[in-house]
Amino acid sequence: MKNIKIVSGIALIVLGFTSCKDEKQEQAEKKIDSYVAYVDSVKNVKTDDLKADWAAVEAEYDRRAEEAQLALADIKDNSVATEKINTSKVKYEEFKDEMTALFTPAPSSKQQLRNALFGEGKIGEDMSFSWVNAQNIHSVYQQFVHTVENNKDSYSREDWDEIKLMYEALDSRKNTVEKEGLSSEDNRKISGLKLKFAPMYTLNRMGAKSDENADAKK
CATH class of the missing domain: 1.20.58 (Methane Monooxygenase Hydroxylase; Chain G, domain 1)
Incomplete structure (x- = not known):
């Protein structure tokens, strides 16, 4: 039991x-x-x-x-x-x-151009280039110049003005980076890219202005 x-x-x-x-x-x-x-x-x-x-x-x-x-x-x-x-x-x-x-609102045409030249979101309204250093500055110039070269026929005069502004800001950063260990080899390659960019900018900006003037007359 x-x-x-x-x-x-x-x-x-x-x-x-x-x-x-x-x-x-x-x-x-x-x-x-x-x-x-x-x-x-x-x-x-x-x-x-x-x-x-x-x-x-x-x-x-x-x-x-x-x-x-x-x-x-x-x-x-x-x-x-x-x-x-x-x-x-x-x-x-x-x-x-x-x-x-x-x-998320679509980026402005200016921001889209900056994204193409430097990479998504790398350059904003503050125009800070602090992320550019001695190790990556050659690749930054390379992307910038090659992007401009590939799209030069589609840029407006305002685009070229923005490109020139960004180019000068990048050059200013290069002056700082040179004191931070930029190699002579990268410096030489950057000089070659700058030689390619200068006449391309001058000729194509003039062409864009002429096209705009012709369109205005129409």
Whole structure:
């Protein structure tokens, strides 16, 4: 009789543990489903509304994503749940890239020109060339001159004025870099690029001005 009571007691304890475990797993699955549903619902919100509350959307996403990731530990066989999380994560990242592109204003024509001459975002309104040093200045000149050479027929007179402004700023930086260990070999190569740029600038700016004057007469 005593043994029966002990076995019954153990069975009740095990049943209690199982019940708690099942409840914990159920809660974990709900958190993951909530995360998946959030990603799907965000994609249905109007773009204007998303733009106004994008910071809040991202904060809520981060919270739900973290909860879902932690919930995996409470699911015994979580391969399916993991796949659900990963699928939603990819969906959200793709959607986020789309929204970021929509929310970010297109750069001005001047900034687009600077990006082409030096690289995306390297030169902004502050016109800082502090990132140019003795190790990379030759490649900076190289990109600048080759970009101008490849696009010289499409530049307007205003473009050439901006190019000249950027060229002079780069030259000014070179004067500083020369004192910081610029090699004689790189200095020689830069001189060659400068010799190529000077007549190209003069001739093509004159041509752009002539074209604009001809268009104005029409």
